[in-house]
Amino acid sequence: MKLSGKKLTIVLALVALVALAGVYTFLQRSAPDKPSPNSTATTGKDDANGGKNTTASKTxxxxxxxxxxxxxxxxxxxxxxxxxxxxxxxxxxxxxxxxxxxxxxxxxxxxxxxxxxxxxxxxxxxxxxxxxxxxxxxxxxxxxxxxxxxxxxxxxxxxxxxxxxxxxxxxxxxxxxxxxxxxxxxxxxxxxxxxxxxxxxxxxxxxxxxxxxxxxxxxxxxxPGLEKFYGQNNIEYMSSGMMMKFKNVDWAKFQQSFNNMPKEERSAKFGWGSVDNSFAISLSDMTSKYKPTNDRVFLRGLNAVSQRDGEVIINAFLIYTVDPSDDKSVADAMELGKKEIPLILNHFRKSLPGWEKAELNGFPNYLYIREYNHYExxxxxxxxxxxxxxxxxxxxxxxxxxxxxxxxxxxxxxxxxxxxxxxxxxxxxxxxxxxxxxxxxxxxxxxxxxxxxxxxxxxxxxxxxxxxxxxxxxxxxxxxxxxxxxxxxxxxxxxxxxxxxxxxxxxxxxxxxAGWSADEIAKLDTGEIVYASYVKTRKK
The missing domain is CATH 3.50.50.60 (FAD/NAD(P)-binding domain)
Incomplete structure (x- = not known):
């Protein structure tokens, strides 16, 4: 059908309007998300030196x-x-x-x-x-x-x-x-x-x-974090832990053997520590005999609990220089743990009565994170x-x-x-x-x-x-x-x-x-005074 000049003009105008509406809708949907009026949308993260974060304003x-x-x-x-x-x-x-x-x-x-x-x-x-x-x-x-x-x-x-x-x-x-x-x-x-x-x-x-x-x-x-207390130039947090999970532990034998041992023999073998029907604490002379394969991991004294049925879980394995805000740092630390914990199990089998047949009971999905940044x-x-x-x-x-x-x-x-x-x-x-x-x-x-x-x-x-x-x-x-x-x-x-x-x-x-001077208290708060040692020598 042939359109007259006037009708053709009207049709072209309508087509142009529809096209403009489509462009407008596309632009609206493509526009970045915007906050409410007079607000600030923050997307920055704290900088490496722990300073204030950056912000971007949108209106x-x-x-x-x-x-x-x-x-x-x-x-x-x-x-x-x-x-x-x-x-x-x-x-x-x-x-x-x-x-x-x-x-x-x-x-x-x-x-x-x-x-x-x-x-x-x-x-x-x-x-x-x-x-x-x-x-x-x-x-x-x-x-x-x-x-x-x-x-x-x-x-x-x-x-x-x-x-x-x-x-x-x-x-x-x-x-x-x-x-x-x-x-x-x-x-x-x-x-x-x-x-x-x-x-x-x-x-x-x-x-x-x-x-x-x-x-x-x-x-x-x-x-400021512990880096100031320890005089470090870089930010570092308390060590993270990786829980150690074991099975087939004869806890009754562990408890009885430990407590029936002559005091001198027990002290020479395990150092200070205790084992009851649920918990094993410290035994740090035994744990200190374990030599880690690298300097990022460490076995300290035990916090061990019997979970019943021969299952035991222990908080004692430390991993240093973990950044909990960095997924790769956490993943790398867990790989260190998965390599080291089987070796620690071998040490326990040789050192602890009732642990001769102990086995690994899997690994946790995540670390025990003790510390991150302290905000005011x-x-x-x-x-x-x-x-x-x-x-x-x-x-x-x-x-x-x-x-x-x-x-x-x-x-x-x-x-x-x-x-x-x-x-x-x-x-x-x-x-x-x-x-x-x-x-x-x-x-x-x-x-x-x-x-x-x-x-x-x-x-x-x-x-x-x-x-x-x-x-x-x-x-x-x-x-x-x-x-x-x-x-x-x-x-x-x-x-x-x-x-x-x-x-x-x-x-x-x-x-x-009580009786401490303002100067002593100030030094305690900054870490110049370590209470546990200072209190023994402090003049009354």
Whole structure:
């Protein structure tokens, strides 16, 4: 059909409009994701020197075509400690979601199989473990929670009905000017394991990984680590552990032979140590006779537990210079362990009664990561706080445990910097400095590198996380964490005591720094004074 000139013009115009609309749609879909107005999308990671991160600002209005979810609390990572916060907050009626950058759930406990639990006790050997963690630690001590499956069942109770997404990748973080100065975290854009892009917004964000997956992308300040204490030029963290798993161990023979041996013979063969019906501790003269095949690995004294049925798991194998934020570094370290542990088994077969027929019982999927970067919080715990038995108006935990600095390549055995009786842990040590709504869980606690030797122990930070989760539920719609004043805390701490049997007030500890001068205390906090040796020679 032949069109008139006028009709042809109209048709061509319509074709042009359709083409323009197609180009516009293509450009819209191809445009980069954009945060909400007036926010900053952060994509940088902390630099090699531990300085502040870089940020890139974007100012468009919406995130087109990305599903957005709104929740009260987002927990990044699935380490045990932060799960207590998630469980407590959910039980208090808040909407919680867990986003885990790792492909598998459970962090150091389930994936690293760090199934030897360190209890916290005071000078009188009274148990300091409180809250939901007490069920776990009681079960471990009495032998009911020893095997991986039993730990998994416990974790299942903690995460029950809380949505979890594994294997996510944080793409960008949206920040706004904070209500209390500094920044507030508004939202995160992330990619799921299957490649879908999503956005989530929340009132509070919890860093609960062992490599600061979220906080390393913020404008957070890294504090000096053990490299300063040991005089190293490079950043290095406490050694990582690789749990050693064995089967076909005759534990009864091990225990009886060890304890029936004449004291002098036992001491000459094993050094200091003990073996009972569940645990074998130290035997460091025996372990020190093992000569590693390379200088990145080390066998220290035993923390061994019988898991029943001839199965034994041991925390004693150290690997140095591991960077937990680097997947290749972790993978290389695990390969070192898989080569070395069979040789250690041969040493045990020759050295330990009841171990003659012991075999390997597989390897864990991951390492036991002790330490990563320390980021500044509103209050940074110091060694003098711990040894001085300091309590705080905003206590969220009562802590204990020696200031145990595990080895680095510069000091393979590590060092103990003193044994506190008990001390308080303030809410402020779990609030990231210059951020309104970022909570630091577990290993991310705000503590100096020396104080971290005690603060890092699970019952200490697990109780803090649970307390914070309960507090968040109680203040929802009334106040923000940063608005809490000294006058607000007694009511919250009383609620924790009455409903959850968590006692945070009226606790006093033995001040082991009584009579010390300000100069002595300052030197203790910087590491110039090593308490364990200094206290023996110090003039009264």
């Amino acid at each position: 468009d209005n919406k995130l087109p075509d990305i599903p957005t979810e709104q929740t009260d609390i987002v927990v990044i990572g699935s380490e045990l400690e932060g799960l207590y916060l998630a469980r407590a907050a959910a039980d208090e009626g808040l909407k919680v979601k867990i986003l885990d950058p790792r492909n598998a759930f459970g962090g150091q406990v389930l994936q690293g199989e760090m199934l030897f639990l360190d209890e916290t006790r005071d000078d009188q050997h009274r148990l300091l473990v409180q809250g939901r963690a007490k069920e776990l630690f009681d079960g471990f001590r009495n032998g009911k929670i020893r095997k991986l499956k039993e730990f998994e069942q416990y974790f299942d109770k903690l995460k029950k009905d809380i949505p979890v997404e594994q294997g996510i990748k944080i793409e960008s973080i949206e920040q706004n000017p904070g209500q209390f100065g500094g920044q507030a975290l508004n939202g995160i854009v992330y990619t799921t394991k299957d490649g879908q892009k999503k956005r989530i917004a929340a009132s509070y964000w919890v860093e609960n990984t062992d490599y600061a997956a979220m906080v390393s992308k913020l404008q957070a300040t890294r504090m 919080t509103d209050y940074v715990l110091k060694p003098s706080d711990m040894l001085g038995a300091k309590m705080f108006w905003d206590n969220v935990s009562i802590g204990g445990y020696p200031l145990d600095l595990q080895g680095t390549s510069a000091n393979k055995w590590g060092i103990e910097m003193g044994r506190p009786d008990k001390y308080g842990m303030p809410l402020r040590s779990f609030l990231l400095k210059n951020y309104d709504n970022v909570i630091m869980a577990g290993k991310n606690v705000g503590a100096s590198a020396i104080a971290y030797g005690s603060a890092r122990i699970q019952p200490n930070t697990s109780l803090a996380a649970e307390s914070i989760g309960v507090i968040l539920g109680q203040i929802q719609g009334k106040k923000k964490l940063r608005e809490l004043k000294e006058a607000d805390m007694p009511q919250l701490q009383q609620y924790l005591a009455s409903k959850y049997n968590i006692k945070l007030t009226g606790v006093t500890g033995n001040n082991k720094l």
